[in-house]
Amino acid sequence: MRRTHEHMNIMDQVKEQLKTEIAAAIEAAGLAWGEDVPEIVLETPKEKSHGDFASNAAMKLASVAKKAPRAIAEDIVNHLNTDKASVKEIEIAGPGFINFFMDNRYLIDVIPEVLDQGADYGRSDVGKQKKVQVEFVSANPTGNLHLGHARGAAVGDSLCNILDFAGYDVTREYYINDAGNQIVNLARSVESRYFEALGMDMEMPEGGYQGADVRQFGEELASEQGDRFVHVEEEERLEFFREYGLKREIEKLKQDLEQFRVRFDVWYSETALYTNGNVEETLQYLHDQGETYEEDGAVWFRSSRYGDDKDRVLVKNDGTYTYLLPDISYHRDKFGRGFEKVINIWGADHHGYIPRMEAAVQALGHDKEQLETQIIQMVNLFENGERVKMSKRTGKAVTLRDLMDEVGIDATRYFFAMRSPDTHMDFDLSLAKSQSNENPVYYVQYAHARLCSIFRQAEERGITFDPAADLTPIHSEKELDVLKKIGEFPEEVAIAADKFAPHRMTTYLHELASAFHSFYNADRVMDAEDEPKTQARLVLAKAVQTTVQNGLDLIGVNAPETM
C-alpha cells in the first residue's frame, strides 16, 4: 500500500514560513527585489548555541546590496515580522549569520503526524513517482557472491528503499550475464567435475570455476544421472551442463540475496537480448544513426563523439560481439520500458566503463543525465587488526554467505550502509561480530528494544495507551530535542535519495537514538505520581519507536523487541 503525503511536515511548514518572512524582510528593507533575492537557506547549526535554525542570507546579499553582511543582517532582522513564525529570539553572529531560536512547542505537532502515518511516516513525494530503474549486484552466475557484491547488494537495496520512500517508482533489476564465454566455462567446469565424480579424468578448462558449488553440481549429476552423459555427444552434453549449471547458480544467488533481504523485481537475461532480436536491432539502429563504422574488419562505435577516450569495437573481426553491444542493447531496452532514469550500481573495477556507456546512452538519443552510475568501491577485510588476504583463484574469498553466517545480517547490512558507497572501506570482521557496545549496530537497535520494553512495562502496570492523550505535559529540552530529530526524518530521507547516500540514514538513526537515550536517562517515561505526563510521554515514545523502525527498515536492518 503506497501513500504519498502531499501536505508538508510540520517542520517544513515552520521552515517555509520563516523563509517567506525572511524574503519579505529583505524586500521591505530595500536590500533586493524579485530575482535578486537569493534563495533563503535555513540550516540546522551543528552548535546548539547557534540556535535552532541559521541563515546566511545576509552574507549572500553582501555583493548585491554592497553593504557589510552584519549590517545587512540587522536590516533584515529589523524588518522581520516574527508574529507568524514561531521565533522566540534572534541574534546576529559571526560574519553575519542570523540565528533563530524557536519557540519549539510547535514540535509537539509532529507526534500526531507520526502516529497517523505509522509505517509511512517519512514518506514524501519529492520523487514525483518518477520511474527509475536500479540495476545492482549483477554478478556473473558462476559462483558465490563475495564481499564486494555484498556491499553492492546492501547499498543498492537500501538506496532502492530510500528512493521508494522518497516517492520514486523504483524497479530493482539484476542483469544475468548468461551469454558469454564465462558460461561456456561454467558448462565445462561442471562437465569436468561430473567426470571427476564418476572417477574419470577430464581436464578443468583454462579459467575454470574451482568453487565448491560446481564440484557439488558435478557430484549431484553423477549420482542422479549416472554415467549417461559420458555417452552423449559433447555439444549436447555441454548444452545440458550449461543449462543445469546456470539454473543452479541463479537459484543460489536468489536464495542468498533473499536471505540478505534483497529482492529484485526483474531478473533480466542477457541471452534474451539475443533471442528477442534486441541486439541485432540495436546494432542496426546505431548503424542507421551513423554511430558506427567499419575498420580492420571490425564494427566500431563512435563513442569518442560523446566524450569517450576512443571508439569501441562492437563486432570483432571474427564476427562475434563484444560485451559492450549487448550492454548497449540492454540499456536501450531499459529506456524502451519507459524509465526516466536509469541507475547502475557497479563495482569499482567497472569505472572505466562509464564513459562508453554514457556515450551509448546519448547515441541512443537520451540525455547523459538520465543515466547515473554509482560506483561501489573496494572492501578490505580485517580480522583481529590484520588484513585478510583474499584469493579468487582458490575460491577462498569471503562470501556473502560467510558474512551472513558469521556476522549476521543486521550487522552486515548496517556496516555496509554506514559508509559512503564510493569510497574504499575497511570491514572489521571482529568488530562486526562482537556483541558489545563497540558494535554500532546495537546502539540503534537497543533504542528500539528499550522502547518496546517501556510498552511491555506499561502493559504490566495496567496503563492503557491513549494515542489521543493530551500532549501539553511535553516541554522539556530533551523531549523537544527528540521531537526535532523525528521531524527531520522526512527531509533526511529525501536528501539521502537525492544524493544516493544511504549512509546518511545510519548517521540520522544514530542521532535519533542518541537523542532518545539521552532523554531516557534524564527523565522517566512512566511516573506513578503523574498520570497525564505518563500518557503524553508514552505517545512520544510511540513516535520515536515508529521513526526508528521506519529508518531501520530503509537499510534492511531488524528492529528487535528485545536485545
Place this chain on the structure above:
RNA sequence: GUCCCAGUAGCUCAGCUGGAUAGAGCAACAGCCUUCUAAGCUGUAGGCCGCAGGUUCGAGUCCUGCCUGGGACACCA
C-alpha cells in the same frame, strides 16, 4: 603514461549547493545502576583536514601542481 577513488583525532569514518570555535563512534581518562534493559548516560582529553600555491569577505570543501595508498585502462566478460 592516462583516468577514477582516497589521504580529516590513536583507529574507523561524517562533513549537504564554499560559511561560525572542523564533528561522530570506538579506544583513553573521570563520574552515573534500591527506580521503564548500563549494548545506556554525563563529562574530560585528543587535529599544521597529505604538501605547496591560487581563487574571495570566507576554503576540509573550488582550481593548479606535487607526494602517498588503492583501482581501472582489450577486437575479455
